[in-house]
Amino acid sequence: MENSVNGDSLEKLKGLQITSLDDDDEEQEQETMPEELDDYYDDDDDEEEEQESVTLGFLEKPINRWSLLRHLFPSKAGGPPAWLDPVNLPSGRSCLCDICGEQLQFLIQVYAPISEMDSTFHRTLFVFMCPSMKCLLRDQHEQWKRPPESSSRSVKVFSCQLPRSNPFYSSEPPKCNGTDKPSGPGVALCNWCGTWKGYKVCSSCRKAHYCSQKHQVNSFERSFIFLLTNSINAQ
Known part of the structure; x- marks a missing residue:
């Protein structure tokens, strides 16, 4: 009698289908998902397909x-x-x-x-x-x-x-x-920034050009510090 009960129990256990709680939740979500959300996700897929490719440029060090x-x-x-x-x-x-x-x-x-x-x-x-x-x-x-x-x-x-x-x-x-x-040649550029046209000419050398008084002062200060440093090192 005991053996027959155990046999029946085993047969019942074999027929059981075990699923995880996560699977049940996913099934419920799929069943209760409104049609509006289905359309929303479908639209997202369409937008991804319609996006155009983008070409990116990368900086490279020039060979020459x-x-x-x-x-x-x-x-x-x-x-x-x-x-x-x-x-x-x-x-x-x-x-x-x-x-x-x-x-x-x-x-x-x-x-x-x-x-x-x-x-x-x-x-x-x-x-x-x-x-x-x-x-x-x-x-x-x-x-x-x-x-x-x-x-x-x-x-x-x-x-x-x-x-x-x-x-x-x-x-x-x-x-x-x-x-x-x-x-053809171009106009003289600023000796400090090398970017804009040098309207101002150095009153000392008459060769250097500057686009603004500020850049002229910056150039003078740099030259002064350079000469001062060299004279100190020479001593």
């Missing part, structure tokens, strides 16, 4: 320094800009931060020609920004609060374009072997 010269039409970040038009540079308040009034600093340039049009056979975009985080934050705030025509800017983008036939470059593509040279 001459590859960053303006007559080779480089795309570059940092350092002085390689002005496409070396004569007609931005001037006046366009070179300054609209918030603090200081000279903008060069960030990046991208060579982006539109060869289908003769007027944009050469085209470069230049991005400048104020190094002050306070100005950048205020710029961002004003973009939200004020219309574009009345807001102040601490980041500015300049576009420069030239036709294929121009006084600065050959109409033939560069050889990129170190022998290329520009067809």
Whole structure:
């Protein structure tokens, strides 16, 4: 009798289906999920499929320094800009931060020609920004609060374009072997920043040019410290 009971119990245990509590919860959620949520997730899948691919650019160290010269039409970040038009540079308040009034600093340039049009056979975009985080934050705030025509800017983008036939470059593509040279000279740039046109000339040497009095003072102070340090070391 005892053996038969145990046998029946074993048969009943074999017929049991054991599931976890998590599985039960998932089944309940699937059963009670409203149709609106199903449509929502379906829309998300459609949006992911419709998103376009994005091409990212990465900075690389140039193999040759001459590859960053303006007559080779480089795309570059940092350092002085390689002005496409070396004569007609931005001037006046366009070179300054609209918030603090200081000279903008060069960030990046991208060579982006539109060869289908003769007027944009050469085209470069230049991005400048104020190094002050306070100005950048205020710029961002004003973009939200004020219309574009009345807001102040601490980041500015300049576009420069030239036709294929121009006084600065050959109409033939560069050889990129170190022998290329520009067809025409450019204006004297600031000896301190190397970015903007040097309107001021040093009264002592008559050779150095500066875009502002502040940069002239900075250059003088650096030269004075350099000479003072060398004289002390010589003693």
